[in-house]
Structures are given as structure tokens and as C-alpha cells.
Amino acid sequence: MAIRSDTRTPADVVTTLRQGIGRVSTEVIEEIQARIPEYARPSDEVYIKVIRMAVEQAIYGFLDRIENPDAAWDPEPFRMIGRGEAAEGRNLEPLQTALRLGARVGWRRLTEIAEPLGLSPQSLYDLGEAIFVYLDQLADAAAEGFDEAKAHAAGEIERRRTRLLDLLLSQPPAGQEAIADLAKAAGWRLPKTVACVALGDQHGAYRRPALPPDVLTGLERAHPCLLVPDPRGQGQAMDVALRGLKAAIGPAVPLAAASTSLRWAGEALELSARGVLPRGLLRCADHMATLVVFKDEELIGALAETRLAPLAHLRPTQQDRLAETLLAWLRHGRGAGEVAARLHVHPQTVRYRLRQLEELYGDQLADPDIRFELEIVLRARQALGGTT
Template sequence: MTSTPWERLPADLAGALRPRLPDAVRDIAGAVGEMNPASGAKFERDVHTAVRVALDRFADLAGTGEPALPPRIREVFVALGAAEARENRGPESLLATLRTAARMLLRTASQSLAEVRPVTVDEIIDLSDATSAYVDELAAACTDGLARQLREQAGEGDRRRRQVADLLLRGGAPPDVAREAALGIGWPSLEAVVPVLLPLDQARDARFRFGGDGIVVERGRDAVLLLRSGPRAERAALAEALAGRDAVVGPALGWPEVPEAVRLAERTAELAGTGPDPVFADDHFAALALRGESGALAVLSARRLAPLAGLRAGQRDQLLVTLESWLRHWGSRTAVAAELFVHPQTVSYRLNRLRDLLGDDLDDPRARFELSLVLAYRPSI
């Protein structure tokens, strides 16, 4: 039993193989290029170098018990694997390439011997064993390089995500700095962010569950998931994804307001507690506002009055005065007209306009209460 498969190779293989190496390098590198047509010129150069180094080394190994790849040669293939990872190509294409190279190497070595003398079946078997074992060593080196690069990229990715989390949670970041940092973690835009408070033991699962859409920050007492706006941040999706996880979902606010959104989630947790179903801060703004939480009142005002935001200031103020009076007088147009010193038909016109803008909110008890609250605390017109 010999120590290496290539120790059993015939001594005359190297002499027979070397004249054919330039053509073999060209053919194998060309076949690899055809398998990866979009890889670019640098990949082609790297592959050509790697194939030349690999074939030279295989010829040197014939009849020896040396290890397949000394450090300087192994590093060529470690670097090739790392380059594949940097180009976001996984190991599948790399291993397929090596399998193709192994078949072509076996054919080249067999034909080289056959040109100088007859080749026995045992020699073909030994050649097959040696080429397979040798290419396994090449694959191990490439995979090692790919894994190293992925670990390095993961570490860099974690650092960038921590940077984005710090910018958002601290607040006050210049817009260009925040957006560039967000782009660095794969967020093409930085708009609304939804904070979710979670128990610490849910942090790891949240990282896996939300992937690139969220950033998880562990704070000692709990964890905060910062989720970018999108389908996965919609209420229905969150209600399903966070079921049974004792989560509190803060409001979706613009990225500069993330500290306020997190604080409102914390106040909601203090007010409503947690349970198996996620608690949404949106459901508790009125209660928070009545407890003196100005941030909750500001968000509630912005949302309830958003349909009127596009009106001219004078028209908007007229409608809001009318709406406040109408809510206070339980829908009595006569009382509203008397209070505002306008004709009842004017009240009817304004209410029709309000119904066009606010829709079913005028008939929803909760919405009417929140509108009353918003208007009661609204600065005087």
C-alpha cells in the first residue's frame, strides 16, 4: 500500500506529459471559460494561471510520495476560491469546473502515455485514482478559500449592519451618511423603518427569519429588530411572523425618527404588556396620548389628518374647525352652523368634502374618538 495515489504512476509519465501541457492548459482553461461565459477577463486569466500551475504540479508528482500541494501552490487555489466568493458565486460552479478539469486531465495523461508506448489497464486505473485524488486536493483548497472569504464578508457585513443600527438608533445622522451606510447592507433605499421589541432569546431567530430586511440589536434586557419598509414590514405579515414571540411592534416612521419609534414601542410595552400575539403600538396611540405621550399624539395626528395634508392652508383649517364642531355636537349640523355662524348648507358642503377625504373614518367610533383627540390638542387655528 503506497502513501499517495500518484506514487503508483509510471516514471515515464512526466516526460510523456510535459510536451502536451501547453495545449492541455489551453484546452482545459477554454472549457472552463465556456462553462462560465459571464465571468469576465480576470476570471479567465486566473483560471489559465491555476490550470497551468495544477498541470505542472501533477507532472512533478508522478512517481513520488510528496503531498499534492505545497503551500505556495495551494495558495493559488485558495485565492481562486476566494475570488469566486467575492463574485457571489457559490461552490457548485467551482466544483463542476474541477470535475471537468479532472476528466480532461485524465484523458490528456492517458493519451500522452499511449503516444509513446502501450498502456495497461492497471495504469489507466492508477491514473484515474491519481487524478481524482489530486483534483480532490484542488477542490479542498478552493473550498477553503471560498469559506474564508465568506467568513470575512460575513464579518464585514456584521460590522456594516452594526453601523447602520447605531446610526438609526442614535439619530441625527446626516442623510447622505445614513443612506450610504444602508446601501452598504443591501438596502437600496432608506425610508420608513419599523422597530420590533423582542425578548433576548428571540434575537437569533429574528436574524435568520428576517435576513437582509432587518437588523437585530441586542440591548442587554431585550433585542430590537429594525425592519425596513416593504411587504415583510406590513402588519399582516408581522402578525403571522411574530406570533408566539412576545413581540411589541412600534410605528413605521421615517428613518430619522427611529429613536422616537423605539421609544413609543417601549411605552406601548409598559402600557399593554406582551403576550403570545404581537402588540402593535398603532393600536395604543390614543391611550398613550391621553397619558401625556406627545410623540404618540404627533404620530396619531399625522396619520388621522394625512388625507387633508394636500389642501390649501385656509381650506384645511375651515374643514378641521367644522369637523371638530361636528364631532363635539354628535353630528348635529344645526348646532355646528350656529356655533360657526355659517349657513347649514355650508356645513353640509364641508361635511361632504370631509367624507370624500376621510371616508369611513367618519362612521368608525374608534376613528371618530381619535379625530376628536387629535383636534382637541391641535394648536389653535
């Protein structure tokens, strides 16, 4: 930008302006501290020194541009200031206000000395325009540094949370002190209870769920999972976040037992894939009996071979009808009318089947232990579609 003066060159004008940097800097700092509470630290000499350095750097940078408009400009110092604002936990509004205040003080000072400097009205107008162009560039540089620092901090927090999830799910469990230290560094409050979510193959484009901010995510793990703190208070939010996904929510457990919750969730997901449990979003708490029954399928198979032996000689269709009737009788009471209502058949049909079962099982149906074992194997048989 050319400065038109009747008596002096642009270099002379800039030299004169440089001589007043100390006074202008003091005015700018006083204005900033008076009007922006975030920067008002009169007793902090180090902080005041940093502000003065930033103000003087901005003024020197502006005068350098006036003297040599084609010189390369280094935005890094104001990027650093933007990073500092992020580190202080502020947004950019106080800094932007400070820049505007600095520009106002600078413009006021220019108008005061325009006549002694021999500046024409056009030159004064050009300087004012240059101030606000420069102001925008400083603000842009600070915003770049601010965004960079925020992204870095977010990435670091995410890395710490990933490590925290690894510690919580490790076997054997990590020490409480190590977990507490990492949780603090990750900005994660230690909850009393947690529930883990096992995520299944979504068969297509994977949709990352929109999760509450305190949920720890392990979406990049070999078996993707989530860890939900205080799950009883987040049920609805998790239902919304996981809607449409193949997922199983493990039981709520103490924090130290997080891996147990994930193990149950994983087993529920496997049973869902086999058709034993429903597809879609599952809650282990709603299917605990089935999960327990299928914990050791070899043992269930051996028990079924023993307890269903009286039905073994019958045709498959007869086995299915009698097994269905016996399970309904065990679950819903011994009245033929209630069992018939559950099975949607005539009561006389139920009475006939029950007489067959009495003939086949004899006194065994009077033994509560045998009835309990029969219900276990019949539930397993029903879940597998009658193949046990």
C-alpha cells in the same frame, strides 16, 4: 502512487509530462471557455492569464504528487480560487464543471501518450484514479475557500447593518449622506417608512425570531430591538416572526424618525409589563390613546384629582361603579339602554347612577372640555384597575 513502466522511471515519465503542460493547459482553457459562459472572456487578457495560472498550477500540483506521493500538499491556492468565485458572485457549479473538463482533457492526453511513455494498462488505470482523487481534493479546497469568503462577507454585511442601525437610532440623527453611504455598503435599500420593535425580557431561553432579510436587528443592544422597513407591507410576516414573544411594534414613521418609533414601542412595552396594556405582541397603532394618556402620568394624576374630586367622599365600591358608568356614558352615548347593555346591568340601575352623577357634577357634564378631560382620566383609571 507507483507508475509501472517497462522502460522508464516515474521521474522520467513526469519529466515528459511536464514538457506538455503548455499544450494541455491551452486545451483545457479552450474547453472551459467554450463550455462555461461564466469563464468566456476572450477580450480580457488579465482574466485569461489568471485562468491559465490556475490550470497550470493544478497540473503541476498533480504531477508533483505523482513524482512524490508523500509530499505535503498545500490546498491554499485552490482555497483562494474558491474565495474568488465568491467574490465574483457565482456559486461553485461553474468551477466544478471546469475541474471536470480539465480532468477529461488531462485523461485524454494521457491515453494518447500512454504507449510512447511505455505505461502499462495498470499504470494508466492508476493515473486515472489519481486524477479523480486529486479532482475531489481541489473541489474540497475551493469549497472551503468559498464558504470562508461567504461567511466573512455575511459577517461584514452584518457588522455594517449593525452600524447602520446605530446611525438610524442615534440622537441627534446622523446625516442623510452618511446613512445613504452605509446603507449602500450594507446592501440595504433605504425605505420611505420604518417601524421599530422593542423586545422585552422573554423569561427563559431566548428564541431568535426568523425575520425577513431586510429587517435590521439589534438583538445584542442593551434594550433589544428591530427596525422594519416599509412596515405596512410586512405586517403578516412580522406577526409570524414575533409570535409568542413579548414585543411592541412602534408606529410607522419616516426613516429619519426611527428613534421616535422605538421610543413609543419601548413605552408600550413598559405599560404592558405594568398590566396597563395587554401582554404578548403589541402594536402601538392599536393603543395610541392609552400611550398618549400615560405620556405624563403626573399630569394625569393632577387632572384626575381635579376631575374626580366629586367622587372622592364616596366609598371605593361606589366610586368604581359611578366611574364605570360615567366612562360608558361618555364613550357610548347618553342613552341609558345603550350604557346598560355595555355594562350588562339593568337600565333602571344606569338611570339611578346617572342621576347620582348629575347631582355630584351638576352643570360640569354639559361642558365638552370637562367631558373630554373626564374621559381621559377615567380611561387612565380603568387601565390602572381603578387606582387613579
